[in-house]
Amino acid sequence: MTNKPTKATITFDNGAAPIELPILSGSLGNDVIDIRNLSKHGIFTYDPGFMSTAACNSNITFIDGEKGLLYYRGYPIEQLAEHCDFMEVSHLLINGELPNATQKQEFTRTITSHTMLHDQLSNIFRGFRRDAHPMAVMVGVVGSMSAFYHTKGDIHDAQSREITAHQLLAKVPTIAAWSYKYNIGQPFMYPANHLNYAENFMHMMFATPCEQYVPNPVLAKAFDRILILHADHEQNASTSTVRLAGSSGANPFACIAAGIASLWGPAHGGANEATLKMLEEIGDISRIGEFIKRAKDKTDTFRLMGFGHRVYRNMDPRAAIMRKTCHEVLNELGLNDDPMFKLAMALEKIALEDEYFVSRQLYPNVDFYSGIVMRAMGIPNSMFTAIFALARTAGWIAQWSEMNADSGHKIGRPRQLYTGETRREFVPIVKRT
Ligand code: ACO
Numbered sequence: 001m002t003n004k005p006t007k008a009t010i011t012f013d014n015g016a017a018p019i020e021l022p023i024l025s026g027s028l029g030n031d032v033i034d035i036r037n038l039s040k041h042g043i044f045t046y047d048p049g050f051m052s053t054a055a056c057n058s059n060i061t062f063i064d065g066e067k068g069l070l071y072y073r074g075y076p077i078e079q080l081a082e083h084c085d086f087m088e089v090s091h092l093l094i095n096g097e098l099p100n101a102t103q104k105q106e107f108t109r110t111i112t113s114h115t116m117l118h119d120q121l122s123n124i125f126r127g128f129r130r131d132a133h134p135m136a137v138m139v140g141v142v143g144s145m146s147a148f149y150h151t152k153g154d155i156h157d158a159q160s161r162e163i164t165a166h167q168l169l170a171k172v173p174t175i176a177a178w179s180y181k182y183n184i185g186q187p188f189m190y191p192a193n194h195l196n197y198a199e200n201f202m203h204m205m206f207a208t209p210c211e212q213y214v215p216n217p218v219l220a221k222a223f224d225r226i227l228i229l230h231a232d233h234e235q236n237a238s239t240s241t242v243r244l245a246g247s248s249g250a251n252p253f254a255c256i257a258a259g260i261a262s263l264w265g266p267a268h269g270g271a272n273e274a275t276l277k278m279l280e281e282i283g284d285i286s287r288i289g290e291f292i293k294r295a296k297d298k299t300d301t302f303r304l305m306g307f308g309h310r311v312y313r314n315m316d317p318r319a320a321i322m323r324k325t326c327h328e329v330l331n332e333l334g335l336n337d338d339p340m341f342k343l344a345m346a347l348e349k350i351a352l353e354d355e356y357f358v359s360r361q362l363y364p365n366v367d368f369y370s371g372i373v374m375r376a377m378g379i380p381n382s383m384f385t386a387i388f389a390l391a392r393t394a395g396w397i398a399q400w401s402e403m404n405a406d407s408g409h410k411i412g413r414p415r416q417l418y419t420g421e422t423r424r425e426f427v428p429i430v431k432r433t
Contacts, residue, residue, distance in 0.1 A: 114170030143257030177204030232395025306368030
């Protein structure tokens with residue numbers, strides 16, 4: 001067996017002196033070539049999309065896409081989804097350890113006591129058009145928290161960062177639920193602090209002042225699991241956005257708003273919404289063959305939404321958990337014979353047996369099942385990404401805190417390969433052709 005290399009050397013074909021670079025190892029995962037000093041030699045690296053670039057070191061989340069592994073702080077996602085609730089997982093992500101019983105009680109009490117919004121924030125909601133997408137409202141309202149909760153915030157102080165984390169974790173569900181209530185023209189429902197985190201969100205979405213909402217424990221558990229599975233996912237686009245925005249010392253609420261904006265895209269958080277739209281478009285089991293054919297056709301831009309993943313080349317471990325949850329929810333609601341869910345299950349079966357999908361390792365991803373679960377729970381498609389955002393807030397704030405706790409972190413400032421005009425002289429407007 002060969003030893004792991006500890007140095008790499010870049011050689012040049014023009015006789016310039018070679019450059020030796022150290023290779024760093026983490027506790028798990030790929031080694032990285034440390035190129036930090038490369039710019040002193042007058043050369044940069046080129047990596048659009050950061051396909052091969054580690055932009056930070058982090059202790060929070062580990063993914064092995066080949067093996068289908070996802071760990072939060074070292075714990076496999078399967079164990080956390082089975083044995084924990086979202087409060088414990090949030091504590092784990094933010095503080096580094098699972099809480100003991102007393103710590104959990106204290107953490108939950110703190111989050112619960114911050115769930116109300118500053119009353120004036122309701123005016124910000126009322127400035128939006130009623131038909132605004134909930135994600136548009138969330139970007140605006142979460143960003144506006146910087147104008148309400150800024151006075152004590154010192155990002156270099158650990159206690160201030162902790163308070164910010166608590167405020168976000170507590171208030172983002174209220175903001176997400178209110179963005180839905182505003183959209184459908186119903187009064188905002190205040191948080192109900194006797195309920196747990198998942199139940200409280202469902203109460204704020206589904207209760208009205210005239211009708212109490214009694215959370216179904218199976219659905220509340222399923223919702224809590226959706227939150228756990230989406231809480232963090234290493235240096236994805238929205239998390240990297242939060243880190244990049246925060247690297248300049250920007251206000252944390254503004255940084256989280258930037259993360260929400262990034263998550264909104266269909267290539268990132270919008271996939272579960274897109275899956276449901278696709279199922280509606282397919283419409284009937286008899287048309288699955290036609291759409292599978294289109295998905296394979298390289299001249300057609302159509303892709304089977306909810307299948308495949310950039311990082312997981314094996315089964316997405318979250319998908320297996322969500323698949324089980326999906327069946328629990330459909331059974332609970334007696335929806336096994338609902339045409340849309342029968343269609344989804346038939347599509348899953350056909351795709352899992354089809355040579356095209358099998359040979360390319362295109363398995364259903366977590367979004368395929370989470371979209372079905374949320375639809376069964378009565379959550380409208382437009383709220384799917386907003387719920388993803390409220391789950392991912394735990395990861396974003398953990399990553400933001402980790403970066404700010406590191407006194408050596410630098411402002412994020414990528415380089416570029418300039419391909420524009422070289423120097424040219426100014427031409428007065430009267431002489432321009
Ligand atoms: N339907 C049909 N064919 C597909 C699909 C799909 N959903 N996904 C990949 N392929 C095909 C590609 O055409 C390619 O075929 P080829 O080898 O014959 O050229 C092959 O599978 C490999 O795919 P890539 O394009 O290399 O995979 P990539 O990593 O670029 O894409 C992605 C990953 C974007 C997730 C893709 O699978 C996709 O578009 N899926 C549907 C959207 C979706 O569900 N996204 C959610 C991701 S989960 C999340 O973001 C939380």
